Amino acid sequence: MNQTCEQVKEYLKKIRKYEQAAALISWDLQTAAPKKSIDSKLEALGFFSTEAFRLSTAEEYGSMLRELSRPEVFAGLDEAMQVTVRRNYRDYQRFQRVPQDFYTDYITTSGRSEKVWEEAKRAGDFSLFAPSLDKMIAMTKEYVGYMEPDKDPYEVLLDMYEEGMDSAAIDAVFSELKNGLLPLLSAIRAAGRPDLASLKGTYDIEAQKKVQDLLLSYIGFDFDAGAAAESEHPFTTGLCHGDIRVTNHYNETLPLSSMFSAIHEGGHAIFEQNIDSAYINTAAEQVNLMGLHESQSRFYENILGRTPAFWTPLYGKLGELLPPFKAIPFDTFCRAINDVHPSFIRTEADEVTYCLHIILRYEMEKAIFQENVPTDRLPALWNDKMEELLGIRPENDAEGILQDMHWSEGSFGYFPSYLLGSVYDGMFLKQIEKELGNLDCILEEGRIQEITAWLKEKIHRYGSIYNSREVIRRVCGGEVSAKPLLDYFRSKYSRIYGF
CATH class of the missing domain: 1.10.1370.30 (Neurolysin; domain 3)
Structure with missing residues (x-):
């Protein structure tokens, strides 16, 4: 198998480890985490998510994906790796445009917003959640704007959740x-x-x-x-x-x-x-x-x-x-x-x-x-x-x-x-x-x-x-x-x- 292909698989394995840690913390926040642990866990969630993000936007990773994207190399990959190179190189190009500090802020703001939503829902009072929602709307528009600056933000969001749909x-x-x-x-x-x-x-x-x-x-x-x-x-x-x-x-x-x-x-x-x-x-x-x-x-x-x-x-x-x-x-x-x-x-x-x-x-x-x-x-x-x-x-x-x-x-x-x-x-x-x-x-x-x-x-x-x-x-x-x-x-x- 192509050496670069093996390197990409090992690199993806490393990214997955950070994503797994972030997913486990997110699971804990929504199921069993005591209230006094939330800030600490949100900080850890931001760290692991940011590390995964950093790896997914690193020049080293981009270089490997560019190599595998060359037509003569891409044609020799199996179907799963072709899907991987096509999607991940697209995402790499998107994420590279997103400042890391903004991404960390977006992830932690999202975690806090969920907790505000829970309180507002229990109280049945939208006004408690409105400032957080307003911020999430603005930050989501900014986030998508970094990724695809020339496209309608909502069209990008639709495609992110259901590729090929508009x-x-x-x-x-x-x-x-x-x-x-x-x-x-x-x-x-x-x-x-x-x-x-x-x-x-x-x-x-x-x-x-x-x-x-x-x-x-x-x-x-x-x-x-x-x-x-x-x-x-x-x-x-x-x-x-x-x-x-x-x-x-x-x-x-x-x-x-x-x-x-x-x-x-x-x-x-x-x-x-x-x-x-x-x-x-x-x-x-x-x-x-x-x-x-x-x-x-x-x-x-x-x-x-x-x-x-x-x-x-x-x-x-x-x-x-x-x-x-x-x-x-x-x-x-x-x-x-x-x-x-x-x-x-x-x-x-x-x-x-x-x-x-x-x-x-x-x-x-x-x-x-x-x-x-x-x-x-x-x-x-x-x-x-x-x-x-x-x-x-x-x-x-x-x-x-x-x-x-x-x-x-x-x-x-x-x-x-x-x-x-x-x-x-x-x-x-x-x-x-x-x-x-x-x-x-x-x-x-x-x-x-x-x-x-x-x-x-x-x-x-x-x-x-x-x-x-x-x-x-x-x-x-x-x-x-x-x-x-x-x-x-x-x-x-x-x-x-x-x-």
Whole structure:
């Protein structure tokens, strides 16, 4: 193998060690760190992140990437290293333009901003968070401006989270969805909601954690290659190959929330656990294609988890671990997990209205970055858009603009990937049924691991070798389309609600 290629792999291994330390500190900050340790840990987070950044922008590294980028050398690299050289040299050129002092400040400001957001959310008071958000917006614009000075900042952010996507493509897909979903939601609302009074009650938190472990194991999460903890906002993080971690948030009156968060985060984790070990220390190991990543979490959560057949082999075990479910008829449970109605909290929304939650956030981000709407006007704009799309208006900021952590850490441009993931799922479902057979039959017989194996073979094992559009072409034989998702929604919910 090319000597420079081996040197790059060793260099990437060194960068990964610093990134792993930073990820572990970030995990601790969001799960178990005592309040008095925060400043010290933020300082350490800044140090390790800055060291990784310094290595990724060093001239030594750039020289190696330039050598491997030469056409006659590049042609001799394997696919994973070609992806690595192409993406990492692009990122090298971007990051070299970012001053190291600014980058350190950006990382530590982001960490502090998350903590301010947590306090503001608990208080339900946006004014506590507004100065931090204002700073994160300004710093994110500056950060992206350093990387790509001649491009629209929001277009750069969209591409960072879903390579190859831009606002024009997203506008087209989201417009098609919006036009199809609003009439569907009206028809569902006209049909009336089911009686779910039997689900009201108190559900032991420790028992909910046992249910989480059951669900994670059932869908294919490997506890020998991961761990679970508790946080304010559920998330998944990969520390290294063989250590992919998930978190959950529990509410003693909302057991379905933690159950579906477990399935969702488990989908993210299974994707990363199944990446071929041959891709360790290459760019292919890190899946920064968040639409593709979200497609896997949302496929497990919604396409599988909200299908009644998924629960046929599990419902008895659910009642054993969480006794209140023994008194809840299976049909009532199935109506509950497919209860479509407008609600305030994105992470607790049903799969239909969830799409509108993401369209709201996408429109908000365009207002922030492309229309320069002032920060103090954002809560009112959020509430107006929620009323327009969902017909409801938040009574406080905690159930409105403060509900998500993403903007506190500077993750602007991430939200659209959630809905793009659902669009991909409609296409994956169609292909799975074509190749494996009827989904209900597979799930009723407890053969969910066949689906996980299919996803691993078709998608997971490749990591980010292919971008999302390439994956759709390879797996489904076509281009990205919202039609299969809308067809799935219309077919499923016309049966459930009888229209």
